[in-house]
Amino acid sequence: MSELSVNHLLGIKYLNTQDIQLIFETTDHFKEVINRPIKKVPSLRDITIANLFFENSTRTKLSFELAEKRLSADVINFSSAQSSVKKGETLIDTVNNILSMKVDMVVMRHPNPGAGVFLSKHVNASIINAGDGAHEHPTQALLDSYSIREKLGEVKGKKVVIVGDILHSRVALSNIFALQLQGAEVMVCGPKTLIPKYIDKLGVKVETNLRNALNWCDVANMLRVQNERMDISYFPSTREYTQQFGVNKDVLNSLDKEITIMHPGPINRGVEITSDVADSNQSIILEQVQNGVAIRMAVIYLLASKIKQ
Amino acid sequence: MSQKVLLNAKEVNIILHRLACQLIEKHNDFSNTVLIGLQPRGIFLADRLAKILKEDYKVKNIKLGYLDITFYRDDFRRGEKTLEANKTKINFLVEDKNIVFIDDVLYTGRSIRAALTAIQSFGRPNEIELLTLIDRRFSRHLPIQPDYRGRQVDVINNEKVKVNWIEHDKEDSVYLIEK
Numbered sequence: 172m173s174e175l176s177v178n179h180l181l182g183i184k185y186l187n188t189q190d191i192q193l194i195f196e197t198t199d200h201f202k203e204v205i206n207r208p209i210k211k212v213p214s215l216r217d218i219t220i221a222n223l224f225f226e227n228s229t230r231t232k233l234s235f236e237l238a239e240k241r242l243s244a245d246v247i248n249f250s251s252a253q254s255s256v257k258k259g260e261t262l263i264d265t266v267n268n269i270l271s272m273k274v275d276m277v278v279m280r281h282p283n284p285g286a287g288v289f290l291s292k293h294v295n296a297s298i299i300n301a302g303d304g305a306h307e308h309p310t311q312a313l314l315d316s317y318s319i320r321e322k323l324g325e326v327k328g329k330k331v332v333i334v335g336d337i338l339h340s341r342v343a344l345s346n347i348f349a350l351q352l353q354g355a356e357v358m359v360c361g362p363k364t365l366i367p368k369y370i371d372k373l374g375v376k377v378e379t380n381l382r383n384a385l386n387w388c389d390v391a392n393m394l395r396v397q398n399e400r401m402d403i404s405y406f407p408s409t410r411e412y413t414q415q416f417g418v419n420k421d422v423l424n425s426l427d428k429e430i431t432i433m434h435p436g437p438i439n440r441g442v443e444i445t446s447d448v449a450d451s452n453q454s455i456i457l458e459q460v461q462n463g464v465a466i467r468m469a470v471i472y473l474l475a476s477k478i479k480q
Numbered sequence: 481m482s483q484k485v486l487l488n489a490k491e492v493n494i495i496l497h498r499l500a501c502q503l504i505e506k507h508n509d510f511s512n513t514v515l516i517g518l519q520p521r522g523i524f525l526a527d528r529l530a531k532i533l534k535e536d537y538k539v540k541n542i543k544l545g546y547l548d549i550t551f552y553r554d555d556f557r558r559g560e561k562t563l564e565a566n567k568t569k570i571n572f573l574v575e576d577k578n579i580v581f582i583d584d585v586l587y588t589g590r591s592i593r594a595a596l597t598a599i600q601s602f603g604r605p606n607e608i609e610l611l612t613l614i615d616r617r618f619s620r621h622l623p624i625q626p627d628y629r630g631r632q633v634d635v636i637n638n639e640k641v642k643v644n645w646i647e648h649d650k651e652d653s654v655y656l657i658e659k
Contacts, residue, residue, distance in 0.1 A: 174562040200565040204551065209601040212551035242551075472551075476562040 175473050179298040181287045182307035183348035191352060195317055197469035198462070205241060205465055215244040218475050221269050223279045224301070225251040225262075225286075230436050230460065231301050231311070235278050238467035244475075247274070262286065263293050270296050275478050276471070279303075297474045305339050305400070311435050312345035314466040316353060318459045319390055322431055327354035332384045334416060335394030335443055338365045339401070342394060342435045347373055360384035361416060364405040365396075381416050385426055392433040393418060393443045409442060419445040423453065431455055486614070486633060486641070487654040495630040499611060500532045502628050503580065510539055512606070513578045518595055519548040519566035522583035524645040525613055529582065545570035547581075552594040575603035580628075584643040586612040589624035614641050614654060 175190050204212055220239050224232055232248075239246045249269065266277060276297040279287055284306035291298045302308040320326050331350050337343045337359045350357050351374060358376035359366055371377055378384040385391060396412060406412050418432065432444070432454040440446050449456060487495070507513040510533070517526025523546045533539040550565040581595055592610060599605065613630035619637065633656070635641055640657045644650070 173564050197565060200548065200550075200567070203568055204601075207601045208603060211601070213597065214551045214553075214556050217557075473562060476557055478557060480557055 174477060178474070178477055179287070179291045179300075180309050180470055180474060181291060181298060181300045183309045183312050183345045183352065184307065186309075186352070188352055191313070191316070191349065194313060194466070194469050194473065195320065197473060198317055198465045201241075201468040201472070202462070202465040205461075205468075211241050211243060213243045214472060215239075215242040215475055218242075218276060218478070219245040219247070219272075219274045220276045220278060220471070221247050221249060221274045222301075223249045223266065223269070223277055223281075225279070225281045226302070228280055228301070230463070231280065231308075234460070234463045235299075235301060235310075235467055238464050238471055239278075241464070242468055242471060242475075244276075244471070247272075262290065266290060266294050266296075270294055276475060297478055299470065299474065302341050304341065305344075306341050307345045307348075308341040309345050309349075310463070310467055310470060311342050312349040313470070314459055314463045315342075315346055315392060315433060315435070316349045317462050317466055318433065318455050319355075319431070321458065321462065322455055323389065326350065329355045329390060330358070330388045331355050331390045331392060332358040332360050332378070332388040333392045333394060334360045334381065334384065334418070336365045336396045336405075337361050337370065337394070338367055338405075339397040340394050342392075346392060347375055351375075358384055358387060362406050362412070381418070382422070385418070385422065385430060388430055390431045390433060391418065392435070394435065395437060395439055395443060413442055417441075417443055417445065418448050420447045420451070423448060423451075429453060433459060436460070482658045483642075484656045485653060486656050487631060489646075489652040492613075492652040492654065495613065496528060496532055497536070499613075499628050499630060500529055500537060503529070503533065503611070504537060504539065506609075507578065507580075510542055512576075513580065514543040514545060514572060514574060515580050515582055516545050516547050516570070516595075516599070518581060518583045518591060519546055519550075519568070521585075521643065522581075524648060525584050525643070526582040527647075528645065529611075543572050545572065547595055547598055549591055549594040549598050552598040554590060554594065570602055573603055574599060574605045576606045579605045579608045581608060581610045583610075583612050585614045585616065585641050586610070586624075586626055586629075587616050587619055587641075589620045589622035592624050593622050613643060616641060 177185050278299045278301050280301040281303050284304035286303045287298050287300035316326050333343050347357050360378045434456045517523035530542050530544045546569045548566040548568040550563050609627040611628040612626045615626050615629040615632045616635045638659050642655045644653045646652050
């Protein structure tokens with residue numbers, strides 16, 4: 172059981188329960204490491220990692236870069252805004268050019284679903300998917316589950332509702348796979364237009380009334396409305412969305428139990444979640460960010476140990 | 481696979497008391513000293529020594545920690561298996577302290593090298609000493625020697641020394657196992 176069953180982290184779909192268990196146990200150790208006076212270990216000093224971001228990101232990119240540096244890996248960064256991709260180079264060419272500089276691992280975010288899987292079949296490096304379109308964002312789902320485990324003791328048997336823009340969300344899909352793998356019950360909640368048509372086939376409950384969803388759940392994961400991915404109008408106005416699907420302190424106080432609030436960021440304060448909720452002690456949003464570094468250290472460490480010399 | 485007893489329970493007990501006395505001789509009341517057991521198997525010896533010091537020699541304020549060296553090892557990606565970590569538990573500052581590293585068997589010295597690097601993440605100690613129950617002669621890869629040794633043994637490379645503890649392995653004993 173001491174190693175991952177996969178050579179790339181392309182999605183939660185490809186992992187099994189033991190993999191998640193191993194990642195979490197390794198994360199526990201790295202969480203201790205990043206709380207030391209000196210937060211760095213020399214494990215990966217002979218590994219070079221390229222962070223390829225073909226789509227904008229702040230948190231994920233910083234988190235990966237920090238994780239890599241804390242493991243002493245050499246890091247090179249690339250973002251498509253200032254690159255030859257604009258000049259018409261293909262993905263495989265871009266990556267192979269980078270790999271010919273002796274890079275061992277690639278962390279990639281890409282607007283097209285399946286970009287990571289495609290790349291893993293054509294290039295010789297370990298690939299970590301840092302988000303591919305509306306498909307998967309595995310490290311986010313891992314850190315979400317890890318944060319639930321940390322807050323509530325275990326993930327098994329917990330009821331988790333994912334609220335908001337399910338249609339455009341890679342976080343939602345990865346979370347559904349990760350939570351189900353660990354034995355949690357999952358519900359999605361949002362305007363009908365933002366819930367994919369056959370999502371119930373994944374074994375998740377569907378609810379369009381936020382209050383019912385919050386009454387049912389132990390944890391609510393609030394997603395951002397991804398306006399940048401919306402080509403048409405999915406709801407009449409932001410104001411109406413907030414009235415129906417926004418969480419505020421009054422709604423939380425009116426529930427008969429205390430639920431945990433999560434958000435993968437970036438937050439649109441006052442839209443899906445109000446400031447008093449985001450900053451309350453029911454929210455574990457900043458813990459999620461802290462755990463993100465430890466989770467990514469664990470994933471990189473475990474994948475790197477499978478790269479043979 | 482044959483095995484030979486190197487030390488039995490009685491001999492282990494005598495050696496542990498001697499090591500405890502040697503530690504007291506050097507460190508007096510342990511006011512500026514911390515014991516660090518090295519994961520995975522050094523922690524059993526560290527636990528036992530701390531217990532002897534506290535109960536049999538009435539030493540107060542023994543500070544005991546566990547150090548995991550997995551992420552500092554120099555054989556990452558050189559073996560078949562992923563190196564699995566253990567828990568590090570150091571709930572005190574090591575700045576300016578006198579540290580005693582405790583491990584059951586000293587073999588190549590590479591774990592101790594890793595431990596010397598690892599402990600730096602917790603501060604700058606005043607000095608570091610090494611205590612091992614078994615010191616395998618003629619097998620060192622690095623210039624590292626113990627300050628306190630239980631028993632020095634001559635073991636050839638395809639033999640293994642296994643230290644058992646009553647809390648975990650049903651008896652106190654040291655075996656020489658031929659692979």
